[in-house]
Amino acid sequence: MVSLTHYLLLSAVLFSLGLTAVLVRRNAILILVGIELMLNAANLNFVAFWRFGPAPDQLAGLMFVLFAIGVAAAEAAVGLALIIAVYRHYQTTDIDRIADLKG
Amino acid sequence: MTLGFTLVGIITLAGAIGAVVFRQIVHSVLSLALAFTGVAMLYLQLDAQFLGFAQFLVYIGAVTILILFAILLTRNTGPSLSRSPFSNGWASGVLVSAAVFGALAWAIRATPGLAQNAPHEANASVKAIGEALLNHYVIPLEMIALLLTAAMVGAVVIAMNERPSQSFPQPSRQNDVKGS
Incomplete structure (x- = not known):
């Protein structure tokens, strides 16, 4: 039987992989990809806690994820627009080269 | 499992x-x-x-x-292909992620009562979700509609709003022409 622990551990692995992508990759687009992975891990936690919680008839957990998906879509659109604007300016999306504010 | x-x-x-x-x-x-x-x-x-x-x-x-x-x-071709796609400090990044995963896994393992909760019947039909969205959660629904509209308009404005003169690194020559 699959218990809540399994879902939480899977979500923890997913979150750590997203964090790895944010910390390790050079390309700004892949940093956004890592953020999306972390958001998905959080959403998976919400759904798992809703399903295994004391009151699955109250739809609060589901609603949280539904609104989080909406906010994440808006975040992806704005983030990619920012990356495209930065790319127009610097002709690169490599965040190690976008360092003009570095003193 | x-x-x-x-x-x-x-x-x-x-x-x-x-x-x-x-x-x-x-x-x-x-x-x-x-x-x-x-x-x-x-x-x-x-x-x-x-x-x-x-x-x-x-x-x-x-x-x-x-x-x-x-x-x-x-898309930028050329130098990015020969460079490593990973940042210089990738080892410390992997270390930080592993530490975060260790902390999360320890917290999950240390919390009592997670394993024995048996799931009972859940009623998440589309009808129930729709009724909840339009009764109890109607204000957040309207807010997220507003947020999505604002985000889409903002994304278009951010991605479009660069005048062609700014992308060329010759602002001084234009100033000279204007001054003379």
Whole structure:
């Protein structure tokens, strides 16, 4: 039987992989990809806690994820627009080269 | 663990690992779509059918395609292919992620009462979700509609608003012409 622990551990692995992508990759687009992975891990936690919680008839957990998906879509659109604007300016999306504010 | 959960978990984690390690950005994003598919299947396993299909539509149908378009618009060939796709301090990044995972796993293992909770029947039909959205959650629903509209307008404004004179690094010559 699959218990809540399994879902939480899977979500923890997913979150750590997203964090790895944010910390390790050079390309700004892949940093956004890592953020999306972390958001998905959080959403998976919400759904798992809703399903295994004391009151699955109250739809609060589901609603949280539904609104989080909406906010994440808006975040992806704005983030990619920012990356495209930065790319127009610097002709690169490599965040190690976008360092003009570095003193 | 059942076979279904194991399979879906392997699909999700394989997609996520591929998204982190592939050298080509396009391969990374396609692998990310696989991870999103796995998460959607996990939602289906958790009796959240509506959410699973919303995940399919929004993440695989919209977010992945959006990221692919952004890659096509910002594609830079040449020096990026010879350079490593990973940042110089990648080892410390991996170390930090491993530490975060260790802390999370320890917290999950140390919390009592997570393993023995048996799930009972859940009623997450589309009818129930729609009634909840339009009764109890109607203000957040309107807020998110407003937020999405503002974000779309903002994204278009940010991505379009660069005048052609700014992208060329010759502002001094224009000033001279204006001054004389």
